[in-house]
Amino acid sequence: MTKHNPENERIKRKYFAYLKEAKQHSEPTVDAAAKALSRFEECNRYRDFKAFHLEQAIAFKRHLAEQTGQRSRGEAEQGDFTCHPDAVEAVLFLACGAAGV
Amino acid sequence: MEEIASLFGTHKNTVRAWVKAGLPTSDRKRPILILGCELAGYLKARRSKNKRPCQPGEIYCVRCRAPKQPAGDMAEYQPITESLGNLEGICPDCDGMIYRRASRARLPGIRGKLDITFAEAERQVSKTDPPIVNSDFSQG
Numbered sequence: 001m002t003k004h005n006p007e008n009e010r011i012k013r014k015y016f017a018y019l020k021e022a023k024q025h026s027e028p029t030v031d032a033a034a035k036a037l038s039r040f041e042e043c044n045r046y047r048d049f050k051a052f053h054l055e056q057a058i059a060f061k062r063h064l065a066e067q068t069g070q071r072s073r074g075e076a077e078q079g080d081f082t083c084h085p086d087a088v089e090a091v092l093f094l095a096c097g098a099a100g101v
Numbered sequence: 102m103e104e105i106a107s108l109f110g111t112h113k114n115t116v117r118a119w120v121k122a123g124l125p126t127s128d129r130k131r132p133i134l135i136l137g138c139e140l141a142g143y144l145k146a147r148r149s150k151n152k153r154p155c156q157p158g159e160i161y162c163v164r165c166r167a168p169k170q171p172a173g174d175m176a177e178y179q180p181i182t183e184s185l186g187n188l189e190g191i192c193p194d195c196d197g198m199i200y201r202r203a204s205r206a207r208l209p210g211i212r213g214k215l216d217i218t219f220a221e222a223e224r225q226v227s228k229t230d231p232p233i234v235n236s237d238f239s240q241g
Contacts, residue, residue, distance in 0.1 A: 004127065004136060006127045006130070006134070009127050009134055009136070010130075010134065013134065059113035070238075
């Protein structure tokens with residue numbers, strides 16, 4: 001079973017460098033974005049970011065809603081709902097740029 | 102690669118040597134990317150490979166660089182303090198002395214099949230006074 005997609009790793013690295021250097025985000029913020037992206041990829045079965053389709057984003061949101069929060073025990077955590085799609089959206093812009101779409 | 106080198110405070114050639122020795126990279130393209138989880142796993146495996154913990158009844162031989170069963174399954178316990186001491190034995194392969202620091206309370210767990218003798222007597226037959234270093238004075 002694949003655990004990573006090499007092309008995606010390169011795009012993610014570019015995005016983290018952008019967050020750290022241009023946006024001057026701190027390490028925990030960059031880590032949070034990394035977590036969101038790794039969750040998206042896991043849900044997505046490590047498909048190429050360049051082969052993104054709208055349905056994948058909808059499936060990811062549904063997947064997040066099904067998850068039970070570890071702290072709240074039972075309901076999905078609200079923070080994940082707002083932060084995760086934001087990070088995914090941002091990195092998809094980068095992927096589109098890389099693909100020339 | 103440079104990022105890993107700066108993270109660990111090593112030279113980038115060290116990281117290149119790790120890759121040559123089997124650290125997996127993300128793909129074959131440049132710049133070479135290494136996944137964090139794979140790097141952590143590689144370094145952990147590398148560290149644990151060098152550790153050779155002694156099983157009960159074994160003493161580490163520094164010459165042979167391996168834990169050994171002392172020759173004849175015999176060892177002698179030399180107390181240093183009341184609770185602490187050294188297990189002394191002879192290496193079956195290189196005939197050198199091998200030592201293992203052992204607490205007296207934990208000795209039953211460490212002993213295994215070993216036949217341990219306890220050195221109760223003093224090492225020297227008679228005690229001598231320590232020589233006076235300050236010899237310039239006629240009276241110490």
